Amino acid sequence: MFKREDGYLMQFVFVLIVLFGIFAVFSMNTARTSMNLVDVTIDNEKSLYYAEAGLNRYLYFLNADELFYLTEQSKQMVNKDIPFEDGYYRLQVFPPTDGSRILKVRSTGWVENGRKVTVEGEFTKDGFPDYVFGTNSEQLASGQEIWWADGDIVNGNLHTNGTLYIQGRPIFNGRVSYSTGINIQKGSNPQFNSGPPIKARILEFPPTDDKIKNEAIANGYYFRGRTCIMVRGDRLIIRDRTGKIEDLPLPPNGVIYVDSINNSIDKFGLDTGNVFISGELDGRLTIAAKNNIYITGYDPTKWEHPEQLTDKDRTKGIVYAKTPDDPECDDMLGLIAGKNVEILHYGWLKDDGGWPESETRRERIGMFWRNVTVENDVAINDINIHAAIFTLNGSFGFEKYDKGPYKGYINFVGSMFQNRRGAVGLVGRTNGYSKNYTYDERMRSVAPPNFIEPENAKWYIRNWGRISN
Secondary structure, three states: OOOOOHHHHHHHHHHHHHHHHHHHHHHHHHHHHHHHHHHHHHHHHHHHHHHHHHHHHHHHHHHHOOOHHHOHHHHHHEOOOEEEOOEEEEEEEEOOOOOEOOEEEEEEEEEOOOOOEEEEEEEEEOOHHHOOEEEEEOEOOOOOEOOEOOOOEEEOOEEEOOEEEEOOOOEEOOOEEEOOEEEEOOOOOOEEEOEOOEEOOOOOOOOOOHHHHHHHHHHOEEEEOOEEEEEEEOEEEEEOOOOOEEEEEOOOOOEEEEEOOOOOOOOOOOOOOOEEEEEEEOOEEEEEEOOOEEEOOEOOOOOOOHHHOOOOOEOOEEEEOOOOOOOOOOOEEEEEEOOOEEEOOEOEEEOOEEEOOEEEEEEEEOOEEEEEEEEOEOOOOOEEEEEEEEEOOOOEEEOOOOOOOEEEEEEEEEEEEEEEOOOOEOOOOOOEEEEEEEEOHHHHOEOOOOOOOOOOOOEEEEEEEEEEO
16 A cells, blocks of 8 residues: 655655745845945945045145145145045144154045044155265265275165265165165175165255254354354353353254354364364254364363363263163254364364464473474264264265374264265274264154255155054
8 A cells, every 4th residue: 555645745845945945035135244245345445545545635735835734725624524536534634743754644534424444644754864874976075986895884774866886795784775876896795684775866955054044043043153062961051253151051943053254164263164062962953054063072162272181071972861772862963064074183272263283392302302293183082973964065074084093983873964975084994983873763753953854855655554444
């Protein structure tokens, strides 16, 4: 006897129909959810794109006017919903303060009725303090090339507007760039530890130092003729060309300018716009000279004969109260010379000019009196320099570097940009100084007061990132 299976079949079909129905509903819901997620993702991407557009729009205006952030037009753009394509962006601007080179812009973008995305960008301008060592030309005034060679170590970025000359095995621990060319002598093996050298645009020198001069006249200190400065923390002992000594605080805007009275180029001339400086700085200061700046190893406001200078008058050079790598260090010095920044080697200051670089004296040697030439060498061993240095038409160097005994090291921390590369010693450590140069990393973000900038300085976004979603 056979059983009918029609009932089982119907039940099976019914179950299949129900399962297919459930699957269809699930698929539709999944598709709808996926479509919603896609829509949300697209909206988020658009919001991010609109936020980025806000940063780039502000950058455009900055490069049309480097002080755009101070203008009324900038104020009209801030904290307002600005339409862009299918949505909006809103800007907040945080101008640089206290010598900062960083301007921050926060931009929030969103689509209509969509989720907001906020990004923040750090804007800065390319400038001379970006480099531990930079030059307009890697040649002496005579046209002789100066080569990077064995024993040279550069701890920071290096740039020349001219041609870079390399021989042997110098070590470059920062980025290396040039604007004209690079000449690596055959058989050389330089180390480029931050990547191969790159060709970059010229950083144009300003034609004059009038801008910094005007800053000093407006709200700083302005002197004419030879000026000697001993830095004592946040005070300045200044002795002018007449011999008058003043004890002054740091200038209100942090700027000192020393002008020439005539066209004299006499190193110790009373009318020459030269600065002689030494000491220890606690604060922020920029000193500019029409002519030369001489860094001394003794207090330059003491005008005794060099033989009378004692250890009490001796300094370390020109340094900060706290070491530059101390997180609490906010000291910063700028030295800007119309011609050269040099370490003083021979001679010293006095009321009516200077003590000579060498003197002939009668000295008794055994049973006889003879004429003996004595050098008035005032350069100290192992001098220290903490500063951002810029030479408009000259170089940084050690005067008469090829004369006298070996002096040890120039322990330099900061940034240095010269019109022409200067010399500080001879290869082989027979005369002059050896170089121990280190970049002051703070100068990526902060510069000395009213420090000089390239004529073609451009704003760019140094880095940016999303801060909310």
